Every structure is written in structure tokens, then in C-alpha cells.
Amino acid sequence: MNVEMEERTPRPEKIVVVGLGYIGLPTAAALAVGGHVVVGVDLNEATVESVARGQVPFVEPDLQETLAQAISLGRLTTSTTIPPADVYILAVPTPYLEDHTADLSYVEAASRQVAAACRGGELVILESTCPPGATQFVADVFSETRPDLAVNNENSSSAMQFVHCPERVLPGRIMIEIKTNARIIGGLTTSAAERAKRIYESFCSGPIRLTDAKTAEMAKLVENSFRDVNIAFANELSLICETLKINVWELIELANQHPRVNILQPGPGVGGHCIAVDPWFIVASDPINSNLIRTAREVNDRKPAFVVQQLMNAVEEKAVPVVAILGLAFKANIDDLRESPAVEILRRALDVVPGIEFYVAEPHISTLPHDLVNEGRVELVETAVALDKSNIVVALVDHDEFQMISTDDLSGKTLIDSKGIFNNLVPAV
Numbered sequence: 283m284n285v286e287m288e289e290r291t292p293r294p295e296k297i298v299v300v301g302l303g304y305i306g307l308p309t310a311a312a313l314a315v316g317g318h319v320v321v322g323v324d325l326n327e328a329t330v331e332s333v334a335r336g337q338v339p340f341v342e343p344d345l346q347e348t349l350a351q352a353i354s355l356g357r358l359t360t361s362t363t364i365p366p367a368d369v370y371i372l373a374v375p376t377p378y379l380e381d382h383t384a385d386l387s388y389v390e391a392a393s394r395q396v397a398a399a400c401r402g403g404e405l406v407i408l409e410s411t412c413p414p415g416a417t418q419f420v421a422d423v424f425s426e427t428r429p430d431l432a433v434n435n436e437n438s439s440s441a442m443q444f445v446h447c448p449e450r451v452l453p454g455r456i457m458i459e460i461k462t463n464a465r466i467i468g469g470l471t472t473s474a475a476e477r478a479k480r481i482y483e484s485f486c487s488g489p490i491r492l493t494d495a496k497t498a499e500m501a502k503l504v505e506n507s508f509r510d511v512n513i514a515f516a517n518e519l520s521l522i523c524e525t526l527k528i529n530v531w532e533l534i535e536l537a538n539q540h541p542r543v544n545i546l547q548p549g550p551g552v553g554g555h556c557i558a559v560d561p562w563f564i565v566a567s568d569p570i571n572s573n574l575i576r577t578a579r580e581v582n583d584r585k586p587a588f589v590v591q592q593l594m595n596a597v598e599e600k601a602v603p604v605v606a607i608l609g610l611a612f613k614a615n616i617d618d619l620r621e622s623p624a625v626e627i628l629r630r631a632l633d634v635v636p637g638i639e640f641y642v643a644e645p646h647i648s649t650l651p652h653d654l655v656n657e658g659r660v661e662l663v664e665t666a667v668a669l670d671k672s673n674i675v676v677a678l679v680d681h682d683e684f685q686m687i688s689t690d691d692l693s694g695k696t697l698i699d700s701k702g703i704f705n706n707l708v709p710a711v
């Protein structure tokens with residue numbers, strides 16, 4: 283595999299990857315194993331030290347092995363400052379601001395630092411998920427910081443080149459998908475896109491399509507908006523079905539029998555840092571024409587409040603309500619609580635139903651977030667304990683472990699099932 287990768291690398295380049303998070307570190311390791319000489323740069327000293335020791339500072343299957351290989355080949359080193367190189371890849375965060383516009387401050391700061399190290403002729407690849415126009419913004423930051431360097435001139439070998447290459451990997455499968463997914467490279471110039479393609483060919487076996495920078499930026503946002511809009515349709519159906527007293531899970535299963543219908547599953551909301559964020563970048567870019575995309579975001583963002591209302595209704599019917607919360611992660615079978623609707627639901631519930639105990643079953647974590655511990659009314663327990671202690675059960679994540687719950691475990695309890703996991707209960711033995 284490595285031999286094959288090296289054969290496909292026409293000329294090893296010196297590449298600096300800025301930001302060693304979920305995206306930057308796998309990319310740096312894959313590039314090094316693919317034959318390039320890579321320096322991974324991060325502001326966080328603990329991250330840099332950990333990576334230098336060959337230790338991945340977060341959970342991602344198979345990354346540990348690739349990192350160890352990259353380091354033992356002597357092709358991946360780390361730094362807290364940006365050294366000279368041929369190619370720079372920016373993989374820094376792009377959160378959104380309160381008004382839902384993209385916060386490009388990390389991209390801007392990283393661009394200024396890279397610009398300071400450049401000598402002319404380098405290729406800058408923006409991998410961070412960004413609104414349309416961000417690659418041009420990076421080029422503009424370079425022009426401003428380094429007016430001595432030519433930018434985007436197809437006829438000059440010493441001109442700086444800029445592309446956007448969005449990342450589509452799924453956490454938990456990053457090391458597979460980083461090699462096999464199709465990639466889009468959008469250049470501010472054609473020669474920049476062609477040069478970047480040669481870099482990605484060193485570790486990507488998927489098709490690599492070239493386009494302009496703005497189309498590439500938009501493609502990533504559109505992919506996640508497509509998912510968001512389709513989830514919003516399912517979530518809206520779940521609200522309508524509550525009014526009409528119809529089982530939404532059965533309804534969707536029946537409708538999906540149609541050969542050209544494929545409705546997604548409803549849930550407690552949309553979490554994570556991509557699907558719940560990226561559509562806002564489109565809305566901010568063209569607020570007048572993005573009604574459907576904005577409405578989908580709003581529908582999905584309203585779902586946690588709906589689940590909390592269901593819980594409040596259930597609480598009113600019990601003399602001594604005790605609540606089991608099944609799941610806190612933002613999706614099934616992972617430990618990631620970031621931007622999780624389940625966590626939001628628990629936090630809101632603590633506010634609106636005072637004095638009630640919550641028993642949380644989250645098999646993928648060993649400690650609760652501090653603010654929940656500090657509440658004193660929330661205890662992290664085994665699933666069986668949560669079910670045993672409670673008379674109201676709120677299912678928020680479809681972890682495999684919860685699929686093993688039996689009808690007996692739930693007998694006499696009020697069920698709030700935001701993921702449809704109680705539709706196929708295991709009969710008691």
C-alpha cells in the first residue's frame with residue numbers, strides 16, 4: 283500500500299498542515315505515509331507534544347497506527363510555529379457567530395501566520411468548511427500581509443496559489459474515508475487546482491474533480507444542507523404525527539415502500555458540528571433565497587423544545603416523577619457530546635422541571651459534563667439502573683445497547699421515544 287502511494291507521488295513536497303484536530307491530523311499522517319515530508323502545526327502545545335510522541339489526542343479508529351507509521355518513517359514532525367514549505371493546508375475551526383455568519387477569525391489568523399513564512403510560489407489549500415468566497419478572502423489576507431508576493435498569476439512560477447478542498451469524512455470512519463471518498467478541489471486558478479490534485483492523489487484513491495473555489499466551497503455546504511433539509515422533513519412529520527396520534531416510525535416505513543421515496547428518521551434534533559452549522563453559511567450568503575434551508579434549520583432546532591414539552595406533560599401526570607434519560611451523544615454508538623441535542627434537552631429539562639431526579643444512561647462516557655454534575659440532580663448510571671429507578675423514560679439516542687431493552691423493563695412507565703427505539707422491543711424472557 284505504501285509502495286503504491288509512493289509510486290503515485292511524482293515529487294515529494296514539504297507540506298505544513300495548520301491545525302492538528304479531527305481533520306488536520308489524519309490529513310497530515312496520510313500525506314506523510316503517502317510520501318511527503320510533513321510538519322503538523324498547532325497552537326495547542328499539549329496537542330503538538332502528544333502528536334510528536336505518536337499519541338492521538340482524541341478518539342479516532344486506525345489513526346493511531348497511521349500516525350505511528352508516519353513518525354517512524356521520519357516524515358511527520360510537529361511544531362507550534364509555521365516553518366517555510368512548498369504547500370500549506372489550513373484545517374482550523376470555522377464556527378459560526380451569534381448571527382449565524384461564519385467566524386473566519388481562525389482562518390484569517392492562520393493565513394497571516396502562513397503568509398509571514400512564505401517566500402513566493404507556495405500553494406495554500408483551505409480545508410476548513412467555509413462560506414462561498416472564503417478562499418478569495420484567504421488570498422486577500424495574503425496580498426495585504428505580503429504585498430511583496432505575487433498572487434494567483436497563472437504566468438508566474440513565483441505567484442502564490444490558492445485552492446479550497448473541502449473534507450467530507452465521517453468521524454469514526456475518517457481513516458477509511460480520507461483515502462476512498464471522492465474529493466472536490468476548487469482553485470482560484472486552474473493551475474492551482476491541478477497542483478493540489480497531484481498532492482491529494484498521493485493518498486486518495488477516490489475520484490478527484492476540479493472546479494473553481496466558490497463552487498467547491500458551496501458543494502460542501504450543499505451536501506450538509508441536503509441532509510439537514512431531509513432530516514427536517516422527518517422531524518416535521520414526527521410533530522404532525524403527534525397531533526394526529528399516528529406512529530411516525532410505522533408511517534415512514536410504509537411510505538418508504540414506494541420505490542422512489544426514502545424518508546429519513548426523525549430524532550430529538552440535529553447535533554454535531556457540521557450538519558447543524560454549515561447550512562447557516564448558505565443562509566448568511568443569500569438570506570433572501572434560502573428560505574427552505576433556513577426553515578429546515580429552524581425545524582430541527584425546535585425539536586429539543588418539543589421533547590422537553592413532552593417530558594413536562596409526562597411529569598405533570600406523575601405523583602413522584604423520576605426520569606431516565608437514555609443517551610447523551612449526538613448520534614448512536616459514539617462518545618461525542620459536542621452540540622448534542624440530547625444534552626440540550628437534559629439542560630433545558632433541569633430548568634423547567636425543578637426538584638426531579640434524572641438518571642442518565644450513556645454507555646459511551648464515564649463522567650458527565652461538569653455543569654450537569656454540579657446540578658446535583660443528575661446521576662450517570664447503568665441502563666438497567668436508570669430504568670429501574672424511573673417512571674418516565676426519555677430515549678434520546680439509538681445506541682445499540684438500548685436496542686436490548688425488554689418490554690418488561692419498561693412496564694408501567696411513561697415512554698418518550700424520540701428515536702423510535704421502543705418500536706422493536708425485545709420480548710421479556
Ligand SMILES: NC(=O)c1ccc[n+]([C@@H]2O[C@H](COP(=O)([O-])OP(=O)(O)OC[C@H]3O[C@@H](n4cnc5c(N)ncnc54)[C@H](O)[C@@H]3O)[C@@H](O)[C@H]2O)c1
Pocket residue numbers: 300301302303304305306323324325326329373374375376388391392395409410411412449450451452453555556
Ligand atoms: N470534524 C469533522 O468531522 C469535520 C468534517 C468535515 C469538515 N470539518 C471542518 O474542518 C475544520 C477543522 O475541524 P476539526 O474538527 O479538525 O477542528 P478541531 O477543533 O478538532 O481542530 C482544529 C485545530 O486547529 C488548531 N488551531 C486553531 N487555530 C490555529 C492556528 N492559527 N495555528 C495552528 N493551529 C490552530 C486548534 O488548536 C485545533 O487543534 C472545520 O472547518 C470543520 O468545520 C470537520
